[in-house]
Amino acid sequence: MTAQGQIFVSLMALLGLLWIVRLTYDRKLSTEAGLFWMAIMAGAIVLMAFPGLLRLVTDIVGARFEVSAITLLGLAFFMVLSVNFSIRISVLGRRLTELSRYVALMEVDLGQRTRSEGSPAMNSGHPGPSAVGEGPRDEAGRR
Numbered sequence: 266m267t268a269q270g271q272i273f274v275s276l277m278a279l280l281g282l283l284w285i286v287r288l289t290y291d292r293k294l295s296t297e298a299g300l301f302w303m304a305i306m307a308g309a310i311v312l313m314a315f316p317g318l319l320r321l322v323t324d325i326v327g328a329r330f331e332v333s334a335i336t337l338l339g340l341a342f343f344m345v346l347s348v349n350f351s352i353r354i355s356v357l358g359r360r361l362t363e364l365s366r367y368v369a370l371m372e373v374d375l376g377q378r379t380r381s382e383g384s385p386a387m388n389s390g391h392p393g394p395s396a397v398g399e400g401p402r403d404e405a406g407r408r
Contacts (some may be wrong), residue, residue: 266319266331273315277403282306305342 282303289299294337323334
């Protein structure tokens, strides 16, 4: 890889690293995900800083050019990332189904208790916050 290419990739990785740090600090990105992405960006910077290491990685993956090795590693990385997100989405879908069933059972139970006691239903049967977006806040007042 040319020196110009190494400098460009290093600068992009450094900017990405700073952006990830900012997103993590602002709590727009979880700490776990932030550390993961920081490790990826730091790895890219290390590969660009040491051309011999990049050449070694190129030989290990069986590529002829460093750019091909980086492209192959990026493709493999995004495939693994896609599978990871698919698993997370599946788990969240199952949890949502369980929570929906639980809420439905609670509403049925509340309705039966209300009829047996003869009192009107309270707040349409929902015990939580009444407006969208309300909920717990952290020490700084953020949701």
